[in-house]
Amino acid sequence: MRNVSALHLLVRKLEKHVALDGEDSRAILDLPHTVHAYKAFDYIIREGEQPGACPVLISGFAFRQKLAEDGGRQIVSIQIPGDALDLQQLFLDYADHSVQALTEASIALVPRPALRELAMRRPRIAHAFAVNNQIDASITREWLLNIGRRDARTRIAHLLCEVAVRLERQDLVTEYGYELPMSQEQIGDATGLTSVHVNRMLRDLERDGLITRHSRTIRFPDWTVLKRVADFNPLYLHVGQQSAVPIPA
Amino acid sequence: MRNVSALHLLVRKLEKHVALDGEDSRAILDLPHTVHAYKAFDYIIREGEQPGACPVLISGFAFRQKLAEDGGRQIVSIQIPGDALDLQQLFLDYADHSVQALTEASIALVPRPALRELAMRRPRIAHAFAVNNQIDASITREWLLNIGRRDARTRIAHLLCEVAVRLERQDLVTEYGYELPMSQEQIGDATGLTSVHVNRMLRDLERDGLITRHSRTIRFPDWTVLKRVADFNPLYLHVGQQSAVPIPA
């Protein structure tokens, strides 16, 4: 029996949006790669550097961040198992942001040239990559709306909802509850707030019965109400999208 | 002599990052398209709809926006002549944000299927599209940092710098000055501020000699200082990038 490639999570994710035939998915699974263990806070990609390989998150969490001159930190996305961490800049010369491990993480490194060449040779795979990137771009735009136009409480609730839906989609969540391995300071960095205010808002949400917390495990007693409070409309995640016949022959 | 295609601006923009051979650029120029005139505030793409065509901005300005439930408006990008307005969601089923004309604008509409088919048939063009989208994504991430972690004055200065550099790159700017056809309310919607506060900050910047204004024409007496005040580092625009030999054969 075939060895199970570390990349099967990625294939599974891509296939949710674009139908890949057996050859396509095998071509991805057969990509050369090495698997590495990262500890929390390890850099995976450093801003300014030219990544030699595209990391794919096998297990654990990671985040993308940018820094302001005054030291302010902005987390621009949360990445969960199955996410490719460099597809968004696969064709750019240097990284315009850093990627760090949020927890201990297992990561497959795929050489960039192999990935680029695959995209050039197999249009359907290029198409799958494009859909993946376009959904990521949509998420970033929603974050912009979140930070630019929603108050602190709503912002945080929105983040919790997004992560929940994305984890659920990867079958990583049980019964409306999951562990969000972020400190309150990191939640602040993701929402443009301070850790102190994040704390107050989380307690608010808990007091109002919208969430429960045990250490960093979060549960949603009433998803419907939380969604409304969070101004959360999952359309921007394009979860329903599945192009069975993506391209005219 | 060949008719000059309305799409030559797009080709010129793509070629700044990826070397296209004559066949590639001709294939783009020969894409079927119709040119339309839009008035300020006309919708070009509506959130939730499935665009039938990809609009390419020939002249004039446009912006992308999303709305919060409470009516809050967030502008998530400014588009200038030469920009393709749907490449970012070419493979998605429905638009996750709206695009509106900021000024009177002339726009070429290219049928989506033709564009998709071109991307599938010509890997180098798909590559050019990918680079274009990845730069747009980088800009969106910088906006996230801008709104999440910089104060009002810095934010606005940063926006002014970005538009200046992007216009300059398209040869649409003269001597460190240009017309920014946005009301102060729109600048606020782009920076997560109110029009009142935008006004105060613009006056501040002017009082400090960092900008001059005559109606909506903005000039920068001291670009070096302004860049510092704006915490503006143009790396995220990837302006220097030019892959002469993008892909191993």
Next chain:
DNA sequence: CGCCTATTTGATAGCCGTCAACCGGAGTGG
């Protein structure tokens, strides 16, 4: 058990929003 980090809490300050009024230029109609 002790250290270290994360969380929690309170007091105070400040940036920016809100509300409201006034100004000013461009277009319109008399």
Next chain:
DNA sequence: CCACTCCGGTTGACGGCTATCAAATAGGCG
């Protein structure tokens, strides 16, 4: 030509949301 209107820009007073500062508590790990 001038009055009128309208929208956008300008200004001031005030309030509130969130940051800042500081300290206490709790939790994880040796």
